[in-house]
Amino acid sequence: MTARKAYTATMTAACWREHMCGACGGAFRALLETSATSDYATPSEARLAALEAAEKLLADTVAMQPCPSCGLYQPDMVAQAPMRRHRKWTTIAAIAIVPLALIAGPQSAGSIMADILTIAVTIFCAAAAFVHIRTVLHNPNRDLAANRAAATGAIGAGWMEMLVPGIPNPATAKQWRSRYRTSRLLACAASILGALLTSAGVLFVHAHNWPVNEHADPVIAGPGDDVKLTMVETITPLEGLWRATAKAQVANAGELGLADTALQTTSNLDVWHESISRDFSLIAREVQPWAIVTLPATEMLAGRRIWIQVDLAAHYPDASGSVSFHNADTTFSDTYVLQLAAPHAARDSVLIRAGGLALGSALVIAAGYLLHRLALRESNLALPTRTISLHDNPIQPEE
Ligand SMILES: [Zn+2]
CATH class of the missing domain: 2.60.40 (Immunoglobulin-like)
Structure with missing residues (x-):
């Protein structure tokens, strides 16, 4: 039996998320708020369903607030967006590029279809490489002084509270600012190389400017x-x-x-x-x-x-x-x-195209997967957080 979903309710859930800074030992908390909409047969059921959805969303949300003492965004905050973006573009690459490359690889030497499919794979790989690189180059912990200023602003606006002041230490902060830098840059280089390799077949044929026999x-x-x-x-x-x-x-x-x-x-x-x-x-x-x-x-x-x-x-x-x-x-x-x-021009063109497509797309996909794993590992370095629901604990930000 299906109930007619006549009532729509939007509910908001809020909590304080307590963080311990790994770099300076300070403790602070950030106010988080999410809202969700739900349809149900009765108003109370709709409100309950919307509240449950909002609370679930709240549990999965990571605060994006820097430590007020040293200005550092914690590893789980830093890794949140990269984890999603690297995974998304690795999936897109695997779903779009692999079938295209499988079709493009064995196409006849010099055919227009071979060129179009190969260029399509290269474009997908280049787009994936671009997103991976842009994600790696974005470091929210680049300017800790600006982050501290933002934290002071958030405290003033009631979005944050300092619980225990930390003791900033430049040496420790440096260690926490940019994790797995070398591995990440190598993965970026691999994704650029991969995108270039996928176009090897087209470059090989066109560089030789071989005669074409249409029939x-x-x-x-x-x-x-x-x-x-x-x-x-x-x-x-x-x-x-x-x-x-x-x-x-x-x-x-x-x-x-x-x-x-x-x-x-x-x-x-x-x-x-x-x-x-x-x-x-x-x-x-x-x-x-x-x-x-x-x-x-x-x-x-x-x-x-x-x-x-x-x-x-x-x-x-x-x-x-x-x-x-x-x-x-x-x-x-x-x-x-x-x-x-030239001797074996057709055979060599197909081998170079298929090899370039296989190796190139494998590199782009592997680089994306590695970047996703690194972000996941970084996220796990964060010290445990504590959530205080504003329903159980009537603390208000303006208190
Ligand atoms: Zn700190």
Whole structure:
């Protein structure tokens, strides 16, 4: 049964939070206030629910008040925002970057999709690195004199009370002001390096300015690479099933100084039941047969123009009959011109992109995680606090 939530109540909870300063031994307390809104069937239930929510919020709230004696923000106050921010950006990085990097890594060399996805990963990594660095560089304990002045102001306004004055000691304060500085700066450096590494694939391809072959896949290819060449004509087999035997040879072998004109070639190898009857749930799909040709791994072909003739005999279930299907055969013959890049340009581009993405995003995520752990560890260095609820203890700030 669900009660109709007709009443809305907003309630405020307040408490004093007592802190002991780790640096000077002083004790002070800060006034904390939170409010929450709740809907319920009756006004009293709504007020009770809102009060419970406000009190829960109050229990999780950390006061942001410096020690009135020495000006130091305690470790739990300092670590509060960094802990949340590092965790948030490590999570964003893991959720957004990992799938993007997994898709971007194996994309064909030189393809626009590879560039777009890689740059997207770099942008996410750079944004995460920027937030981590900005968070690390922000130190609320940079100016203790200004903090002391702020504490005096808060005491005047009734937000704070000094309980026991501390004895400020510059040597102890220095130790408490900036924790794990070296580890944090190293993590920041790792996140910058990580963001840069993710862009390695794009930088590698564009720095070489290799020739692009629009009709080949990958569009960049060098001696020793595998290239997919697609026929101009199409066939329309049932369910798009086809297999083929393909032969390829270098048409300008003499000009290139190649002794062997034949190229290692493979094609599609679909298998289907030869005796299937024409089933009307099977759909004819247009396909462009293709062959994958392995370019000779000869260094002298780098930068040269190669003419490749591909002869392909395709075998496929033909849908043109109205009642039954039959296996049909079609032969294709096309010639392609490829402008070659450096040896293994396609393979190396993909390896460098995938490696850069894997290592780079791992560095950014690991750096964020380390920073989160350091903030957590810092927070645990704070001396225990004591909470005095203003409901149990009718102390008022203006007292
Ligand atoms: Zn202090």
